[in-house]
Amino acid sequence: MRIVSFLVVALCLSAIVAQAQVEAAPPRTLRAYWHVFAAFTFAWLMILGYAISLARRFRRLEEKLDSHRGTEAQR
Numbered sequence: 001m002r003i004v005s006f007l008v009v010a011l012c013l014s015a016i017v018a019q020a021q022v023e024a025a026p027p028r029t030l031r032a033y034w035h036v037f038a039a040f041t042f043a044w045l046m047i048l049g050y051a052i053s054l055a056r057r058f059r060r061l062e063e064k065l066d067s068h069r070g071t072e073a074q075r
Contacts, residue, residue, distance in 0.1 A: 003051050011044050 003055065008048070011048065014044070
């Protein structure tokens with residue numbers, strides 16, 4: 001869960017920095033680079049999805065280990 005929190009904070013910070021850079025740039029220079037922003041957005045969404053997937057997998061693994069330890073303790 002810490003990884004997901006870290007990625008959310010990093011995503012928010014990168015969005016703030018990107019917004020500050022967009023406001024400081026001349027209005028017509030960034031029109032040709034919309035695909036770059038779309039690619040970065042896609043990449044961040046993929047990273048976030050992967051982090052969430054890993055968090056779920058680790059949670060399931062911990063639950064299985066806990067249940068295994070419980071059955072082993074009963075023996």
